[in-house]
Amino acid sequence: MTIDEVSKKFNLTKDTLRYWERIGLLPDIPRNDSGYRDYDQHAVNWVYYIMVLRKAGMAIESLTEFVKLLREGDQTADARKALFIKQRDDLVEQRANIDKTIRYLNFKIDHFEDHMLSYENEKLAYEGEFDDSPAQTTQKSK
């Protein structure tokens, strides 16, 4: 497939495809006699694969790391699997954060009238619910 076909298939710009390839997010794409990119099935799958993971918020860094390992061959299989597991775990954590925020927003939507009156509720509404709740620093009175 040409770059144009791939870009249309996945609704990505050609620039994005070239960019991804340049920074190592994709393996080297095969070229035809004129030096034009000619995506084979392997390459097309990679594009889709990257697209999905990017869309799910996976860090580009992890993806390049993964592609790098893949290039290094079979002996990196364990490292790659570990990377997947880490990514999965990260996403699970991310989902938990989103869950908390959804609950918080639901609370605010339900109590919208109250909310208008007291900002102090902001914090109370999710304190103890959100992982990154600010450390209870010794709080100078002034």
Add this chain to the structure above:
Amino acid sequence: MTIDEVSKKFNLTKDTLRYWERIGLLPDIPRNDSGYRDYDQHAVNWVYYIMVLRKAGMAIESLTEFVKLLREGDQTADARKALFIKQRDDLVEQRANIDKTIRYLNFKIDHFEDHMLSYENEKLAYEGEFDDSPAQTTQKSK
């Protein structure tokens, strides 16, 4: 509280706090006689609030919009509530995407050996599972 205290409390840089204020992510922070920022409870809650929503992936645009509406007063209450609802719905959608990716990663982790052998499985593993699956474009054979 001083900017330093707030930045330590929330683990944000002072620059970030000033930046957020500058672009309208935070309401105007009260100043003391020397022009120093002196965060009151209201302001501190806002910082926390923005921090949480940002961390949950909420678009900055929506947050500035919200602060803008809040400045305009009580008559914008409906618009603000609508914004919350939209944000909640966005997050629900985002969570669904993450769920799909988690399932996909779990599949890949479970079938890691297979995966090493056939890239074609990439696509099969989640086609029909991911919303943005590529349109089945009429695919020129070459």
Add this chain to the structure above:
DNA sequence: GCTTGCGTTGGAGTGCAGACCAAGGTTTAT
């Protein structure tokens, strides 16, 4: 009262993730 270390603003710089452009080669259609 002077140094040290805070704070202020305005402006410039950084890194990411592309988007855009120019100069040139290739393919297709007439």
Add this chain to the structure above:
DNA sequence: ATAAACCTTGGTCTGCACTCCAACGCAAGC
């Protein structure tokens, strides 16, 4: 065989979200 529509690379530009100065004011400790 010439135009139109592709492709290539290399480079520059943009917008976001900070991040880091520079130049100055204020405040606390000695």
